[in-house]
Amino acid sequence: MVMPICQVCKKREATVFLTQIINGKKTDLMMCRQCAGEGYKIDLNTLISGLLGLGWENESIGPATEIACDRCGMTVDEFNRTGKIGCSRCYEVFREPMKVLLKRIQGNTRHQGKVPERYAADHAAEIEVERLQQELRECIRIENYERAAEIRDRIRQLEAGRGGRK
Amino acid sequence: MKRWYIDKGPDSDVVVSTRVRLARNFEEYPFPSRCSRQQQREIIQKTVDALTGDDLELRKGFTVIDFKNMDLNERLVYVEKRLVSKELARSDQEVGLLLSNDEQISIMINEEDHLRIQCLAAGMQLEKAYEICNYIDNLLSQKINFAFDDTFGYLTSCPTNIGTAIRASLMLHLPAITMTGQIQILLETCGKLGLSVRGLYGENTEASGSMYQLSNQITLGKSEQDIVMSMKTIAYQVTEQERLLRKDIMKKNGPQLEDKIMRSYGILKYARALSSDEAMERLSDVRLGIFAGLITGLDETDINEMMLQIQPGSLQKYSGRILGADEMEAVRASYVRNHIAAKE
Ligand SMILES: [Zn+2]
Ligand SMILES: [Zn+2]
Numbered sequence: 001m002v003m004p005i006c007q008v009c010k011k012r013e014a015t016v017f018l019t020q021i022i023n024g025k026k027t028d029l030m031m032c033r034q035c036a037g038e039g040y041k042i043d044l045n046t047l048i049s050g051l052l053g054l055g056w057e058n059e060s061i062g063p064a065t066e067i068a069c070d071r072c073g074m075t076v077d078e079f080n081r082t083g084k085i086g087c088s089r090c091y092e093v094f095r096e097p098m099k100v101l102l103k104r105i106q107g108n109t110r111h112q113g114k115v116p117e118r119y120a121a122d123h124a125a126e127i128e129v130e131r132l133q134q135e136l137r138e139c140i141r142i143e144n145y146e147r148a149a150e151i152r153d154r155i156r157q158l159e160a161g162r163g164g165r166k
Numbered sequence: 167m168k169r170w171y172i173d174k175g176p177d178s179d180v181v182v183s184t185r186v187r188l189a190r191n192f193e194e195y196p197f198p199s200r201c202s203r204q205q206q207r208e209i210i211q212k213t214v215d216a217l218t219g220d221d222l223e224l225r226k227g228f229t230v231i232d233f234k235n236m237d238l239n240e241r242l243v244y245v246e247k248r249l250v251s252k253e254l255a256r257s258d259q260e261v262g263l264l265l266s267n268d269e270q271i272s273i274m275i276n277e278e279d280h281l282r283i284q285c286l287a288a289g290m291q292l293e294k295a296y297e298i299c300n301y302i303d304n305l306l307s308q309k310i311n312f313a314f315d316d317t318f319g320y321l322t323s324c325p326t327n328i329g330t331a332i333r334a335s336l337m338l339h340l341p342a343i344t345m346t347g348q349i350q351i352l353l354e355t356c357g358k359l360g361l362s363v364r365g366l367y368g369e370n371t372e373a374s375g376s377m378y379q380l381s382n383q384i385t386l387g388k389s390e391q392d393i394v395m396s397m398k399t400i401a402y403q404v405t406e407q408e409r410l411l412r413k414d415i416m417k418k419n420g421p422q423l424e425d426k427i428m429r430s431y432g433i434l435k436y437a438r439a440l441s442s443d444e445a446m447e448r449l450s451d452v453r454l455g456i457f458a459g460l461i462t463g464l465d466e467t468d469i470n471e472m473m474l475q476i477q478p479g480s481l482q483k484y485s486g487r488i489l490g491a492d493e494m495e496a497v498r499a500s501y502v503r504n505h506i507a508a509k510e
Contacts, residue, residue, distance in 0.1 A: 072196045084278070087196035088313035088321045101325060102318070108387025111319025113330035114300070116307050119314055126316040 006032035069093045125158045132158075168288070169269045171247070171470040175289015178466050179457040180405040182337040182377070185248065186295040186394075187284040188303055189322045189331040193311040197323040198259065198276045206260035206276045213275055216309035217264060217302075224305075228271075231263040239488065242479025248286060253277050271298060278323050279331075281306070288470075290401065292334055292394045299332075300390070319386060329386030334394055336401050337366065341376040341454045342411035343404075349378075352404065359400055360384045375446030375473065380404070416458060427455035434502050439495040445476050445502060463510045472505055 006014045012032035068075045074086030099109045115123045139148040170183045218225040241255040254277045262275035274282040283302050285295040313321040319329035356363045366377040430451035453469040455461040476498045
């Protein structure tokens with residue numbers, strides 16, 4: 001049997017095969033033992049590096065490369081080099097490009113799993129707001145303005161209750 | 167529960183072991199790569215306090231391992247037992263390890279994320295392993311504010327882990343799927359279903375010992391239960407396929423397969439030098455022989471234990487010194503000989 005060649009070093013035989021689906025697109029990675037030896041994260045990191053900031057350049061905030069996290073100082077360039085986020089605040093600072101990135105690597109942008117107890121109420125409110133916004137659009141479309149006004153009030157109420165925590 | 171490698175779990179003819187891990191980060195500190203050493207030390211202390219603070223029972227059940235001051239080979243043994251990651255073993259930072267005395271639960275501190283809560287079990291025990299991780303997470307959450315975002319879920323150092331931050335893995339023994347050349351198809355199918363499959367232990371041949379690790383790739387947008395359940399469903403299908411193929415090979419090529427298995431058994435019993443690849447291959451054959459009813463003196467826990475103990479770090483620990491390449495092969499053969507002789 002002829003073995004394929006490692007895609008990382010392009011020298012040794014590939015013995016480790018990694019198949020993954022990124023946003024519906026299948027990606028095959030074949031690596032030798034040495035290149036894959038670092039564990040199953042390196043390949044993903046090389047795949048995601050360079051992705052943050054894509055499709056973000058033309059937004060009003062300015063070029064993505066000039067923004068840094070006000071807490072830890074991470075920049076888009078740094079992320080693109082390392083594939084690692086600096087701190088939890090970075091996710092706030094880079095929220096929009098992060099959504100684009102997550103859509104690509106996870107196929108999703110909205111958490112559906114466990115919620116820590118102290119966030120449970122907030123989390124439920126956020127999901128409710130999202131649902132109401134959809135209903136609001138529908139009400140406006142069918143010109144049911146009375147119901148739309150009710151929904152708008154309810155959204156304001158929920159958002160105020162969350163105390164501005166985003 | 168017993169240590170995974172000496173326990174007989176459900177479906178252990180195909181599923182060797184289960185591992186579930188959750189990544190968690192402290193809200194008030196930057197992720198580990200941007201923490202100062204002082205901050206890293208604080209994180210270790212806070213984790214130890216949170217886990218073992220009030221609960222005397224729990225305190226007795228866990229040991230704080232001084233991982234930072236451990237020599238490299240000793241660290242390697244922990245990697246080979248799958249209790250910690252290679253990243254933790256290689257790190258020169260202020261890393262920590264909390265280990266339950268039955269080696270079932272390990273909490274890695276200051277790896278890629280502040281905490282990696284991990285549970286290991288024999289055979290197919292995904293739900294149980296998740297429940298245990300979840301329990302530890304709830305316990306720690308009473309004392310620690312974990313970084314969480316309404317939209318993104320649990321925040322992690324790498325966006326590939328965000329959301330549930332769960333990674334569930336199964337170690338599968340797939341000799342029949344490998345022998346019949348169907349492994350490539352399996353890899354592709356699992357890939358389409360959002361799972362990754364990679365060979366384990368391989369050096370020069372693909373996935374030596376026919377051992378593969380199946381893990382979820384997607385962590386965001388599905389609940390932990392959904393992730394665990396869909397993985398379990400797929401793993402059962404793979405397991406059934408492997409069982410059918412084993413029967414099929416036995417029916418069509420029984421004598422040849424039996425010969426292959428018994429030759430491997432003979433080599434393990436008498437060889438004076440074994441490379442890692444050969445030992446894995448022979449142990450894989452013998453594992454198959456055990457479940458085919460051909461070999462009765464050993465069971466799957468012996469194979470688990472030998473596959474683990476023939477790794478370099480464990481062999482060096484066994485012989486009490488650092489070994490050269492030739493010596494390593496001789497010690498490996500002697501370890502395997504002794505293990506089998508003691509059982510027969
Ligand atoms: Zn390579
Ligand atoms: Zn930051």
